[in-house]
Amino acid sequence: xxxxxxxxxxxxxxxxxxxxxxxxxxxxxVLLGRxxxxxxxxxxxxxRMNSGDNNET
Amino acid sequence: xxxxxFKYASPASFYPLAGKMIPWFAVPAVILAVIGLIMGxxxxxxxxxxxxxxxxxxxxxxxxxMSMVIYLAMAFWAIIGMVWNSRLSSMMATALAPTGAIFCFxxxxxxxxxxxxxxxxxxxxxxxxxxxxILLFMYFGYMALHAAIEDPxxxxxxxxxxxxxxxxxxxxxxxxxxxxxxxxxxxSITPTKSEMAASMASVMLIMAIAAWLYSIAVTLKxxxxxxxxxxxxxxxxxxxxxxxx
Numbered sequence: 001x002x003x004x005x006x007x008x009x010x011x012x013x014x015x016x017x018x019x020x021x022x023x024x025x026x027x028x029x030v031l032l033g034r035x036x037x038x039x040x041x042x043x044x045x046x047x048r049m050n051s052g053d054n055n056e057t
Numbered sequence: 058x059x060x061x062x063f064k065y066a067s068p069a070s071f072y073p074l075a076g077k078m079i080p081w082f083a084v085p086a087v088i089l090a091v092i093g094l095i096m097g098x099x100x101x102x103x104x105x106x107x108x109x110x111x112x113x114x115x116x117x118x119x120x121x122x123m124s125m126v127i128y129l130a131m132a133f134w135a136i137i138g139m140v141w142n143s144r145l146s147s148m149m150a151t152a153l154a155p156t157g158a159i160f161c162f163x164x165x166x167x168x169x170x171x172x173x174x175x176x177x178x179x180x181x182x183x184x185x186x187x188x189x190x191i192l193l194f195m196y197f198g199y200m201a202l203h204a205a206i207e208d209p210x211x212x213x214x215x216x217x218x219x220x221x222x223x224x225x226x227x228x229x230x231x232x233x234x235x236x237x238x239x240x241x242x243x244x245s246i247t248p249t250k251s252e253m254a255a256s257m258a259s260v261m262l263i264m265a266i267a268a269w270l271y272s273i274a275v276t277l278k279x280x281x282x283x284x285x286x287x288x289x290x291x292x293x294x295x296x297x298x299x300x301x302x
Contacts, residue, residue, distance in 0.1 A: 004099060007109040007110075007112070008103075008108060008109050009108075009174075010108055010109040010110040010174055011109075012170075013110050013113065013170045013171065013173060013174050014098075014109055014110060014112050014113060014170075016170050017113045017116060017117070017166065017167040017170045017171070018098070018113075018116065020163070020166055020167075021116050021120070021163050021166075021167065024159050024162070024163055025159075025271075028155065028156065028159055028275065029275070032275065032278055032279060032282070035279075035282050036278075036281075036282050039282055039285045039286050039289075040285075040298070042289065043285065043289055043294065043295075043297075043298040044298055046289060046290070046295075046298075047295060047298050047299070050295070
């Protein structure tokens with residue numbers, strides 16, 4: 001298995017590139033998912049506030 | 058079949074369409090990336106000159122291409138937004154910026170890690186590398202300016218102008234290796250010729266298509282967030298949040 005990942009004297013350069021690439025792509029997707037959740041939470045808050053206003057009137 | 062495309066310029070119409078389109082780009086992007094990575098990392102033999110380090114180009118070149126293409130797309134949507142005062146266009150420009158910045162950074166990072174074993178240095182102030190770094194700063198400038206202005210219309214206009222001005226840097230990046238004497242080599246692949254082995258070029262092409270599809274999918278996902286955020290007080294968004302429950 002280790003042989004499969006062995007890049008000789010270039011191991012750090014190759015895997016250093018691919019690891020950072022992967023980390024950034026995953027981070028982008030995670031942050032995007034988190035932003036989506038935050039927006040939906042804000043929307044439901046707005047909706048609750050609006051329905052509260054309607055109940056008062 | 059007659060499709061009214063202008064209908065989709067409205068955020069309310071585009072939001073569900075974007076949602077339907079995402080899997081059509083995301084799924085092939087994942088499949089192609091997996092194929093490209095397996096072939097590029099484990100199946101193709103080492104390069105006779107560069108050894109194993111050449112495998113970095115399978116992510117470096119698509120990242121560099123995407124960083125330029127996304128900036129041009131951003132400038133395009135910014136112009137459309139400014140000319141027709143279309144909200145969706147400025148949202149598209151805003152949604153493209155983070156992905157473009159990420160690809161730009163990754164092009165620089167992977168380029169540095171490829172440069173050390175190949176050129177003997179991580180960084181050199183040659184025209185290609187410097188203009189690519191300027192592109193990263195243009196992305197940062199665009200996002201910072203957009204975030205700094207509270208009014209969305211003013212933010213879109215100011216950052217849009219920056220996107221258009223910065224777009225002039227893209228052809229300079231592309232032609233820098235021809236115009237100046239740079240350490241960075243010229244293009245190995247052009248629309249008319251390829252100096253790479255066919256197997257290597259095909260893996261790079263697979264990875265490039267995967268990067269394109271990924272960028273489109275992520276941008277569509279982000280533009281949906283932009284739409285919801287900016288239209289949060291619109292009646293159709295209120296209905297949507299009711300349906301979501």
